[in-house]
Amino acid sequence: MDNQRHTLNKKSEHVYHYKIAGLVAGALFFGTLISAVLFLSGDKILHSYFETSDYLYRIETHRMYTLQNWVNENNISASDTDQLSEWMSQQNLSNMFIQRNDNSLFRNLSTKSFSSSTVFQIQSLPDVAKRNAHRIDFSDGAADVFIYEGFEQKYYIILFLSTGLIGILTSMLIFFSGFKKEINDIRILNQKISDIGAGNLDTPISITGNDEIAYLTSGIESMRVSLLEKEQHEQEMKQAQQRLVLGMAHDLRTPLATLLTDLELLKRQPSETDKLKYAERALIKTQEIRTLSDQLFEYFLASAEEPVLLEPCESAKYALGDYLSELYLYLSQEGFEVYAEELFSQEVKVRIHMEYMNRIINNIFSNIEKYADRQEPIFFSTNRTDDYLIISFRNKIAAAPYSPSTGIGVKNIALMMQKMNGKMEQFADSTYYEIQLYFPICQDSFPSESTC
Known part of the structure; x- marks a missing residue:
C-alpha cells in the first residue's frame, strides 16, 4: 500500500510539474505575443502620425522664437557655424538642421539617443525638414531651420511600458485562469479540514484529478474515514459495554437473590442434612457468580486498546x-x-x-x-x-x-x-x-x- 502511494505521489508530482511548466510557457508566449502585436501596431500608428502631422513643427515653435531673437540681436548668418554650435550648447540642443533652397547650410546631428523611428526620420531629414522647418531671417538671408529635441520619444516609452504591462497582466490572467480549479480545490480542502477539526466527519471530500492536490485530498479523505470508523467503533464499544454491564448486573441479581434465600433458609434448618442441602445450593450459586465475574474481567482485559x-x-x-x-x-x-x-x-x-x-x-x-x-x-x-x-x-x-x-x-x-x-x-x-x-x-x- 505504501509503495502504491509512493508511486502515485511521484506520478502526481510529475503531472503537476508538467502542468505548471505548460501554463507558464503558454502564459509567457501569449502575453509576449499580445504585447508585441500591440507595440508594433502602436509604433506604426505613432510613426505615421509624426510623419504626416505638424506635431514636430508646433512643438518647436517657442524654441524658434528664441532662435530668431538671438539671431537678430547678434546679427548671425546661416553660415556662422561656431556661433550656432555655441547657441545649441547653451540651449542643451543636440540636433539642428539649416537649409536654403534645398542646400544644407548647417548640420549638427546626434543619433546616439534616438529610437529606431527617430533614426528613420533623420535619414529622411530633408523631407522631414521641409514639412516641419521654421523660416528664420538670418543676416545673410532667410533659411529653413529644423530643430529636433525628441519630444515624441516619451510616447514611444509610454507605448513600450503600457504594452509590456498589458503583456504581463495577460500572462498572469492566463496563468491564474489555468489554476482556477486548483485554487478552488484548495479553498474547498481548507474548509473541509476546518470541518474535520470541528468534529464534522460525516461529509466526504470529493476532489478529482491526478495531481498533488487530488493526492492530498485522497489522504485527508482516508484520514476522515479512519477517524469516523474509529469514532463509530468507540461508540459501538461503549454501547456494547453498557449493554454488557446491564446484562451482567441483571444476570448477577438472580443467583445473588437465590444465594441470599438459600443462606437465609440454611440458618433456619434444624438438621445437618437440610443445612448441607442448602449449603451445596449456595455453593453452586457462588460458583456461578464467580464465573460471571471472571468472564466480565476477561472481557474488559480483551477489549483494551493496547496491542x-x-x-x-x-x-x-x-x-x-x-x-x-x-x-x-x-x-x-x-x-x-x-x-x-x-x-x-x-x-x-x-x-x-x-x-x-x-x-x-x-x-x-x-x-x-x-x-x-x-x-x-x-x-x-x-x-x-x-x-x-x-x-x-x-x-x-x-x-x-x-x-x-x-x-x-x-x-x-x-x-x-x-x-x-x-x-x-x-x-x-x-x-x-x-x-x-x-x-x-x-x-x-x-x-x-x-x-x-
Missing part, C-alpha cells in the same frame, strides 16, 4: 496442538466423547498469544460443558483457506442447558481472536452449535505487534 505481542511464527501443529490436546482431555474427563479428525494435514505456520489461547480454550470448554448434549460426541476439525487456518468445534445443543447463557464467553473469544489478527465465527440452529477460530497463516513477514 499485544504475539509469539513468532511457528508450525500450527506445535503452536496449537497442546491446547487442543488439553481441551480433548478436559472434555473426556467430563464424560464427553470427542472425535478429532486429522487436524493438521497441511503444514502451515501461525502466530498466537499464549495467555489468550489458554483463555479461549477455557471458554470453549465452559461453553461445551454447560450447553452441549453429553450423549452426543464433540467434533474437532481443521480447514484452511489462502489466508487462514480454521479450527472448528461442533456439538449438539442440550435440551436443558446447565445454566442460561449470557454470551460474554463468546464475546471474549471474538475479542481475543481479533487481538491476534484473526476472527471468530459461530453457527447455530435448533440442534447443533459450531464455533470456528480463524488464525492468519504466516506469509513472508509479520509485524511484531498485532494491528488491532
Whole structure:
C-alpha cells in the first residue's frame, strides 16, 4: 500500500510539474505575443502620425522664437557655424538642421539617443525638414531651420511600458485562469479540514484529478474515514459495554437473590442434612457468580486498546496442538466423547498469544460443558483457506442447558481472536452449535505487534 502511494505521489508530482511548466510557457508566449502585436501596431500608428502631422513643427515653435531673437540681436548668418554650435550648447540642443533652397547650410546631428523611428526620420531629414522647418531671417538671408529635441520619444516609452504591462497582466490572467480549479480545490480542502477539526466527519471530500492536490485530498479523505470508523467503533464499544454491564448486573441479581434465600433458609434448618442441602445450593450459586465475574474481567482485559505481542511464527501443529490436546482431555474427563479428525494435514505456520489461547480454550470448554448434549460426541476439525487456518468445534445443543447463557464467553473469544489478527465465527440452529477460530497463516513477514 505504501509503495502504491509512493508511486502515485511521484506520478502526481510529475503531472503537476508538467502542468505548471505548460501554463507558464503558454502564459509567457501569449502575453509576449499580445504585447508585441500591440507595440508594433502602436509604433506604426505613432510613426505615421509624426510623419504626416505638424506635431514636430508646433512643438518647436517657442524654441524658434528664441532662435530668431538671438539671431537678430547678434546679427548671425546661416553660415556662422561656431556661433550656432555655441547657441545649441547653451540651449542643451543636440540636433539642428539649416537649409536654403534645398542646400544644407548647417548640420549638427546626434543619433546616439534616438529610437529606431527617430533614426528613420533623420535619414529622411530633408523631407522631414521641409514639412516641419521654421523660416528664420538670418543676416545673410532667410533659411529653413529644423530643430529636433525628441519630444515624441516619451510616447514611444509610454507605448513600450503600457504594452509590456498589458503583456504581463495577460500572462498572469492566463496563468491564474489555468489554476482556477486548483485554487478552488484548495479553498474547498481548507474548509473541509476546518470541518474535520470541528468534529464534522460525516461529509466526504470529493476532489478529482491526478495531481498533488487530488493526492492530498485522497489522504485527508482516508484520514476522515479512519477517524469516523474509529469514532463509530468507540461508540459501538461503549454501547456494547453498557449493554454488557446491564446484562451482567441483571444476570448477577438472580443467583445473588437465590444465594441470599438459600443462606437465609440454611440458618433456619434444624438438621445437618437440610443445612448441607442448602449449603451445596449456595455453593453452586457462588460458583456461578464467580464465573460471571471472571468472564466480565476477561472481557474488559480483551477489549483494551493496547496491542499485544504475539509469539513468532511457528508450525500450527506445535503452536496449537497442546491446547487442543488439553481441551480433548478436559472434555473426556467430563464424560464427553470427542472425535478429532486429522487436524493438521497441511503444514502451515501461525502466530498466537499464549495467555489468550489458554483463555479461549477455557471458554470453549465452559461453553461445551454447560450447553452441549453429553450423549452426543464433540467434533474437532481443521480447514484452511489462502489466508487462514480454521479450527472448528461442533456439538449438539442440550435440551436443558446447565445454566442460561449470557454470551460474554463468546464475546471474549471474538475479542481475543481479533487481538491476534484473526476472527471468530459461530453457527447455530435448533440442534447443533459450531464455533470456528480463524488464525492468519504466516506469509513472508509479520509485524511484531498485532494491528488491532
